[in-house]
Amino acid sequence: MARRPAKPVALSPDDRFIILSGKETFLHHEHTSRLRDALKEKFGQLDVIRFDGQSVDVAAVLDECRSFGLLAAHKLVIVDDAEQLVREDARPLFERYAQSPCEGATLVLRSSAWRPGKLDKLATVIRCDPLKEPEAIGWAVRRARDAHGLTLEQPAAAELIGRTGTDLAHLDADLAKLALAAADGRATRDIVRTLVAMTRQLEPWPLREALLSGSAERSIRHIRETLENTRNTEIPLLFACSNLARDLHSCVLAQQLRISQAELASRLGKKSPWQIKDAYAAARKLDPSRTAALLKACTRADAHAKSGVGHTDRTLETLSVLFAQSMR
Secondary structure (H helix, E strand, O other): OOEOOOOOOOOOOOOOEEEEEOOOHHHHHHHHHHHHHHHHHHHOOEEEEEEEOOOOOHHHHHHHHHOOOOOOOEEEEEEEOHHHOOOOOOHHHHHHHHHOOOOOEEEEEEEOOOOOOHHHHHOEEEEOOOOOHHHHHHHHHHHHHHHHOOEEOHHHHHHHHHHHOOOHHHHHHHHHHHHHHOOOOEEOHHHHHHHOOOOOOOOHHHHHHHHHOOOHHHHHHHHHHHHHHOOOOHHHHHHHHHHHHHHHHHHHHHHHOOOOHHHHHHHOOOOOHHHHHHHHHHHHHOOHHHHHHHHHHHHHHHHHHHOOOOOHHHHHHHHHHHHHHHHO
């Protein structure tokens, strides 16, 4: 079974077949680096061979694992984009190898989109998924201490995540910057606020939640906080308003026609029904004439903003009031 630990995993130098699966490539490299150090400690000299899963064939990888190295006592064979290599016709070959791997090589498959199967039961599988905020806060505290010699206070770590998001490569770069600036080796929330810019990608869901709450005050407060802390967000905020208005109007009409949430999501080109779950639930108490007027107002506001007409911040506040009125 795949492991996704809250704390760092020390891969054993005795593991011979490892799968690192998930979209957080920083974790791929972190686990690989620890494994490489462990193998060097056990075997001394180590050959590291890398393959691109998009261009290499199965035979080349497995032949490399089975052949003897010329100088080093052990090989670390790494395949990136392994999902491109380990397809249906290739899986049986890797499964047979995993049943009796060569003792002279450690094979690491790194994949952002791994498909589970029989091979997972024969290998050591580590999940490298993007961390959720609480996990990222803990990771930042540990990474600051272990890699940068920095004491990162818990509130400071939470502030850092709030500003940059949970991408570990970005977080590590910011931690390095904080370590250089913190004279006493300690980073507080105030230091984070001073040195780390708000670069987190705008997420539409908090705004959608505020707009659907029926509280203009809540929506306006969220919009003002976003505009004050993040640059160039006027158009994305307007787009989020227009997108929600479009979803609401579509959901109202769909419910009148008895179209399910899943079917409507498919027709709207959504990746998943949950992307309109909030609008579909809110639409049950709405009138199509109101949602049509709301959609028209959002479309007009978006066109004006792109043409440089009016003040976008005031336009967003006006739309907040219109959403609140429509929700009542």
